[in-house]
Amino acid sequence: MEKKSFTFDEIKQKLINYCVYQDRCHAEVEQKMREFLLIDEAKEEIFLFLLKENYLNEERFTRSYIRGKFYIKHWGRNKIKMHLKQKQISERLMNTCFDEIYxxxxxxxxxxxxxxxxxxxxxxxxxxxxxxxxxxxxxxxxxxxxxxxxxxxx
Missing domain, CATH: 1.10.10 (Arc Repressor Mutant, subunit A)
Known part of the structure; x- marks a missing residue:
């Protein structure tokens, strides 16, 4: 099956929707971008736009991830940390966000x-x-x- 090709603006809109639906981390957005055959400049432009317009916010993502995994899934800090590491969240950011758990x-x-x-x-x-x-x-x-x-x- 041939991949449907989208215009730059359509791809940008799809990525906005992807971020609006649920908080995402940078790694998830980069992964999603790989689905679209974009040149590096286009990827960078979309990425910067998502950051500038606050669709993409790594701290907000980390905080909501920690809250969800603890208060809904009842995971401990070690398991949450391990999963955040897989999402390439920095140790420093993780540590500042763990105050989400009382x-x-x-x-x-x-x-x-x-x-x-x-x-x-x-x-x-x-x-x-x-x-x-x-x-x-x-x-x-x-x-x-x-x-x-x-x-x-x-």
Missing amino acids: EDDYMKTISRIYEDYSSKQKGMQEYQRKSKTIKYLMSRGFEYEKIIDIFAEN
Whole structure:
């Protein structure tokens, strides 16, 4: 099947719509641009336009990504960081944006997931249940030290 060719303005509009639909990071927009056979100058012009008009804002993307992955998906900081790294978000930007997660909410979430998961582990010794629950929480991206803090309370 032959690729439909678009004019510069059509491509620009498609990329605006792509950014308006949901916050995007630079890497996602660059990936999307590869679908269109654009010369480098055209890519750069569109990219700068998206930045200038605030359709593309890496900090806004990072903040909304962190909020969504924590408050909706209940991921821990480590898992969120790993996924942001894959999206080529800088360590510095990540660190400034993690204030989107309130420490209190973070600890309550670990505690809630701990309770839920642990209560479903039947027919095993306490230490087995504990170690399985720790592994589970770590796989969700929560830090070992924080998980241990929750165990100290329970």
